[in-house]
Amino acid sequence: MSEVQFPPLFQGEALTGQADPFERALALAITGTDPGTVIYNLGGERLRAALIFAPEVPLEEAMAILPVCGLGFQAALGTLAPPEVAVHLEWDGRIRVNGAVCGRMRVKASTQDPEATPDWLILGLELSMTSRKSNPGKDPDRTWLSEEGCGEITPDQLLECWVRHSLYWLNRWLDDGPRPVHSDWRGLVPTLGETVEVDGTSGTFVGVDENFGMLLRTGEDTTLIPLSSRLEG
Known part of the structure; x- marks a missing residue:
């Protein structure tokens, strides 16, 4: 596997074995690591990654990073996957591929006060790439990318593409406010109106x-x- 390449202002740290990128990102954020650090572990059956941010807005506004990075993921998989693969985003951060849950995003911050500006905010991604299970249809509400015709996509490809597209949407949110994010995100939320x-x-x-x-x-x-x-x- 070649070294993962990230856009300017982002720097990566690779983990191996059972090491959890989210926990590592938390430890780094607490000690003051620069925002833009991407911690990732591409081993095993899952892609696991965490991004460290330093928001300049109150926590409630900064939570937009969840739909922002969700749009980044949808764009990334849309670029790499066959055209018939559908990606949907749950309000709470779960990711659905062709209707079944394939992963999730999660958020932790230095404060839980919605009106306070966090010193740091961590956005985590966990995605099922493949599985050793012999019966993929046993739980119809859960899936993995290899089961959905995406077996050719490598974890490093998807990670690079996700960070790049998330940066695009992050800049749109910072420059234009939440309206463009709202517009595209609403069309990807399957439970809206349900x-x-x-x-x-x-x-x-x-x-x-x-x-x-x-x-x-x-x-x-x-x-x-x-x-x-x-x-x-």
Whole structure:
């Protein structure tokens, strides 16, 4: 495997074995590592990576990094995969490929106060590339890329492409605000307009606010569930 190449302002650190990029990124962020560091582990059956950011906006606004990097992933896989492969993004960070869950993104920050500006924010990606399971149809709601006609895609290709496309969408968000992100992201969310259950409350997912908080309608009442509620503790 050749060395993974990242865009300017990004630098990588490769891990091996069972080492968890998310935990490594957390340790580096706490000690003040520069933003733009990409920690990754491409061994085994999963692609695992984490990006370190230093937001300049309050946490609730900074949570837009979740849909931003989701759009980056959709664009990356769209570039590398056969045209019939469909990618959808769940509001909470789960990634669906051809309708089944194939991975997830997760976020942790230096603060859980939605009005405070975090010193650092970590966006993690975990994606199932292949599996040793002999019965791929046993759980129809879970899949991996090799099962969906993407067996030729290598983890380093996908990682490079994801970071590059995420940077594009990050710049669009910084330059143009949330509107263009909203516009493209909404079309990729399969549960929009559907009945969903979040934190024990069931209702219709009718849309999101400017910071991608879920608007959940139950009867005549509409509740806002902030995207920061998906933050890991």
